[in-house]
Amino acid sequence: MALPSSFKHSTVVMTAALLAACGGGTDTDTTAAKTSAAAAAEARPRNCDALAGRTVPAAAIGLPTGGATVTSVTTVASDDRAAAYCQVLGSIAAAPSDAAGTPEIRFQLNLPLVWNGKAVQMGGAGYNGTVVDATAAIPFAPGATPLSQGYATYGSDSGHTGALSSAEFALNEASLTNFGYAHIKKTHDAAFALIRQYYLRAPVRSYFAGGSTGGREGMTAVQRYPRDYDGVIANAPALNFTGVRLHGVRIGQAAYGTPGGFVNRAKQLLIRSTVLAQCDADDGVADGLVGNVAACRVKSGAILAALRCPSGADEGDTCLSDPQIATVRAIADDLELPYALAHGVTRHQGYNILQGADFSNTMGSSATPVAPPTVPANGYMFSQGDGYLKYFIAKDAALNTLQFNLANPGTLQQRLVDMSATVGATNPDIDTFRARGGKLIVLHGLADEIISPNATIAYYQGQVAKYGQSKVEDFFRFYTVPGFGHSVGAFSPSWAALDALDQWVEKGTPPGTLVATDVTAATAGRTRPLCKYPAYPRYNGGDVNAAASFACVVN
Incomplete structure (x- = not known):
């Protein structure tokens, strides 16, 4: 040669x-x-x-x-x-x-x-x-x-x-x-x-970087192939992939399995505007996004009450009927299972629809399900859950997912468990990656309407419970972003992810509070701090478009 x-x-x-x-x-x-x-x-x-x-x-x-x-x-x-x-x-x-x-x-x-x-x-x-x-x-x-x-x-x-x-x-x-x-x-x-x-x-050096499915793949790399990577960036990771898909089926069942359960786009916009009216200023400034998600979550009951039609029936686009409220709850509440998926997981954490996540383009445009469900007609969550059950689990394109019993899947239960291990990244054991000096950076938008940030939060909290906060800080940094949905949102951050990871791996310099620049068209150029969970950026005064005007604080 x-x-x-x-x-x-x-x-x-x-x-x-x-x-x-x-x-x-x-x-x-x-x-x-x-x-x-x-x-x-x-x-x-x-x-x-x-x-x-x-x-x-x-x-x-x-x-x-x-x-x-x-x-x-x-x-x-x-x-x-x-x-x-x-x-x-x-x-x-x-x-x-x-x-x-x-x-x-x-x-x-x-x-x-x-x-x-x-x-x-x-x-x-x-x-x-x-x-x-x-x-x-x-x-x-x-x-x-x-x-x-x-x-x-x-x-x-x-x-x-x-x-x-x-x-x-x-x-x-x-x-x-x-x-x-x-x-x-x-x-x-x-x-x-x-x-x-x-x-x-x-x-x-060998790194992995991805988001959504790519984020799940990054976490899979940490859990299954820790010796192959010095560092991983896993953004909006679909950790509990089976949970995501089953949650989508529950949303479809609420929207289409109960008469009047479908929530149209006008009402989805109403939900978000009602949330913003009650929660936008909780972080010190009304800027079109919910920064203090924890404070807003306390108001969930009041927000639902404000949204409900007085009669409980559908009175038009100015309020939600009781079946539509139930659909919102199907999105917001945890999906709890009476059996354990891989690694003992028994729930999929709900979405922040009552904390500012925008579902107006996620629920579909049709009040009736088409066969098979499609993303434009019946929304991303239900159509994807439908496909998952039919092809990953039942191997039956004729399966009626609106009638599927999520709590008692019968002969398909073991298949669900097996698939949650094959396509999922919920294994809490990342000892090998940690022990050999691997570094992990995870970011998730708090307004994500496709992959619930609360599932990522639960995984991170599990790592803290397993190793302790100080040891987790040695190898795992987790950032949450108010207003950021699934790649788009009221605030869409551009940030030097790979630079932060490489500096940590190469020089031992761990990332702290980072700075992100908004690339959303209407607000492009403004900056905000990227805060390590559980902190959020609170406005302290000054230029509302400058990161320096905010401080990362914990409730």
């Missing part, structure tokens, strides 16, 4: 290169992986075309596969040398033991010409189904892209093709397992083998 004359190498780097060429690999804990990032940046990679047709043997991937193959390479040129990179597309074949027809895992790996010696695996969204090209910003943390900062980046389609909201792929058990957790490891190992082949060395 010829090296460019300008390549400066050591015995350690050469050893890593030879191992990679032979199909072996080195863990990020090895001496090679701990070589300084500065030395890595000096490395001169080979021509992008050298990776064309390259393969990664199945033995180099930590879970059963048929090996990986590079399907195409493209040199992405730029006048700015730092912006140029080698784009690698590849596929990971199904293992011989997988069922016939199991799709391959398709992935993209981006190898910057000016490499900082580090790698970031990027998570997906929804049910995935399209390759994460890993060229964009971290979800729920818009700003500089990891690729533009010199990181090698990569992502996959999680092992199937299809729309983000389509659950039919789960009829294939191997595809379902790939989506749940296996694609994370398979893609990581294939990408690392190719990184070694290209740069002739392993990354000095």
